Amino acid sequence: MMPSRPTFRELAAKALYDKGARLAKCGHAVEAIAAYDDLLGRFGTATELPLRELLAKALLNKGARLGTLNHTAEAIAVYDDLLARFGTATETPLRELVSIARARSETIRSRKFDFR
Numbered sequence: 614m615m616p617s618r619p620t621f622r623e624l625a626a627k628a629l630y631d632k633g634a635r636l637a638k639c640g641h642a643v644e645a646i647a648a649y650d651d652l653l654g655r656f657g658t659a660t661e662l663p664l665r666e667l668l669a670k671a672l673l674n675k676g677a678r679l680g681t682l683n684h685t686a687e688a689i690a691v692y693d694d695l696l697a698r699f700g701t702a703t704e705t706p707l708r709e710l711v712s713i714a715r716a717r718s719e720t721i722r723s724r725k726f727d728f729r
Contacts, residue, residue, distance in 0.1 A: 692718035
């Protein structure tokens with residue numbers, strides 16, 4: 614049986630995700646965040662697993678970019694958004710992304726309140 618081909622929505626979402634990832638890799642954090650926001654705005658209510666996985670990855674990367682800009686409160690809010698959207702997901706790819714988001718959020722929170 615041949616694997617199914619991606620839908621147009623999946624291809625469009627992947628293009629926006631890739632745009633954000635490439636901008637981030639080139640050091641353009643603000644533009645990367647804008648690309649992730651575009652993806653989230655267009656496909657934020659998607660129910661298909663491939664799109665949900667891209668949404669979770671976009672949120673994870675957006676949080677990381679906000680962290681590089683020292684926008685810690687915003688980064689925490691993005692990770693919390695990811696946890697609210699996907700925290701009860703049963704699909705393995707989403708569970709892994711939830712775990713990463715939880716760890717990053719806890720790390721930021723512990724640094725934020727470390728008064729050494």
